[in-house]
Amino acid sequence: MEIRHLHYFMAVCEELHFTKAAEKLGISQPTLSQQIRVLEDEVGMPLFDRIGKKIVLTEAGSVLLSYGTEILDTLQNVKDAIKDLQNxxxxxxxxxxxxxxxxxxxxxxxxxxxxxxxxxxxxxxxSIEIVRQVLENEVDIGIGINVLPNDRLVTIPLCREEYVLTVSKEHPMANRVSINIADLKNLPVIMYPEGFLGCKIVEETVKKHGFQLNCVLETSSITSIINLVKANIGATVQPYPLIKEMNDPTLHIIHIQDDAPSRSLSIIYRVDRYVSQATKALIEQIEVYFQG
Structure with missing residues (x-):
C-alpha cells in the first residue's frame, strides 16, 4: 500500500465527495477515482458505497480510516523527529x-x-474543549482543567487554584476579607454561561451546600465579566491567581473560608505524539511558571 494512496483515501473520507477531494488534492476526479479503485483492489474489498452523488464508508473503509489515521500520525512523528535532529x-x-x-x-x-x-x-x-483538541491533534499540548484519567493522554499536574469572590471597591461587601460559602446564597453574580467549566466548578460546589448561584448576567468573556463587576452590576467567583494577575486596584478580592471551589491545572498531550526538544523546553517552562 502506497502512502499517496492512503492520502487520497483520507481526503475522500474528509470530504465524502470525489470531486471536492480531487480539488483539494490538486488532481482530476477521474484520476482520484482510479487510484481509489487500485486501493480497493489491493485490500480486496470496496471502501466506499456510492449512492447516487453521495458516498459513505463501508465497514472495510471504516477499518482503513482508523488504522490510516494512526499510520499518517506515526509518519508525521517520524518527520518531526528527523527535523528536530536537524535543528x-x-x-x-x-x-x-x-x-x-x-x-x-x-x-x-x-x-x-x-x-x-x-x-x-x-x-x-x-478553547473550552482542550482535551478534545489534544485528542484530535488540533493542538500539540494543552493546559487542561480538572482533566480526567485517560490512557490516550500524558498528564503532568501543575497546580491547584482556589476560587475567590471578586467585587468592585463600591460593592457592599468590599469591606470583607473573607466569607463562608453560604454567603454566596442569593448574592447577585456574573458568571460564564451554563456548560462552561469555570461556571460548572462553582455551581457544583454550592450545590453541595443546598443552593444555586443567583446569576444576574452570563457572558463567555472574562473581560466582559470583569468590566461588569467593576460597574458594580454584581460579583463574580474566579480563580485567585487569575484575579491577582490582573492587578486591578478597582477590584477587591474576598477569600472563601470553607470548601472554596477549586480547579486543578495540568499539561496534557497524546501518548503517541512525538515531543520535540523545543516542546520539552516549553513544558518545563510552563511547569516552573505555574508552580513557582
Whole structure:
C-alpha cells in the first residue's frame, strides 16, 4: 500500500465527495477515482458505497480510516523527529489553553520562551474543549482543567487554584476579607454561561451546600465579566491567581473560608505524539511558571 494512496483515501473520507477531494488534492476526479479503485483492489474489498452523488464508508473503509489515521500520525512523528535532529531550536508548537488564562496569565511565559527560542513559532489557541483538541491533534499540548484519567493522554499536574469572590471597591461587601460559602446564597453574580467549566466548578460546589448561584448576567468573556463587576452590576467567583494577575486596584478580592471551589491545572498531550526538544523546553517552562 502506497502512502499517496492512503492520502487520497483520507481526503475522500474528509470530504465524502470525489470531486471536492480531487480539488483539494490538486488532481482530476477521474484520476482520484482510479487510484481509489487500485486501493480497493489491493485490500480486496470496496471502501466506499456510492449512492447516487453521495458516498459513505463501508465497514472495510471504516477499518482503513482508523488504522490510516494512526499510520499518517506515526509518519508525521517520524518527520518531526528527523527535523528536530536537524535543528533542535526550530519548528512550531500549537498550544490549547482556556480563554481567560490566555488573556491574563501567560503573556510573560510567551515572552520568556520567545526570547530563548526565537525561531520556534508558537500558535496559542483559546478553547473550552482542550482535551478534545489534544485528542484530535488540533493542538500539540494543552493546559487542561480538572482533566480526567485517560490512557490516550500524558498528564503532568501543575497546580491547584482556589476560587475567590471578586467585587468592585463600591460593592457592599468590599469591606470583607473573607466569607463562608453560604454567603454566596442569593448574592447577585456574573458568571460564564451554563456548560462552561469555570461556571460548572462553582455551581457544583454550592450545590453541595443546598443552593444555586443567583446569576444576574452570563457572558463567555472574562473581560466582559470583569468590566461588569467593576460597574458594580454584581460579583463574580474566579480563580485567585487569575484575579491577582490582573492587578486591578478597582477590584477587591474576598477569600472563601470553607470548601472554596477549586480547579486543578495540568499539561496534557497524546501518548503517541512525538515531543520535540523545543516542546520539552516549553513544558518545563510552563511547569516552573505555574508552580513557582
Amino acid at each position: 533542535m531550536k526550530s519548528g512550531h508548537i500549537r498550544i490549547g489553553i482556556m480563554p481567560s488564562d490566555l488573556d491574563y496569565r501567560i503573556t510573560q511565559l510567551v515572552i520568556d520562551f520567545h526570547q530563548k527560542f526565537p525561531k520556534v513559532k508558537l500558535k496559542i489557541m483559546s
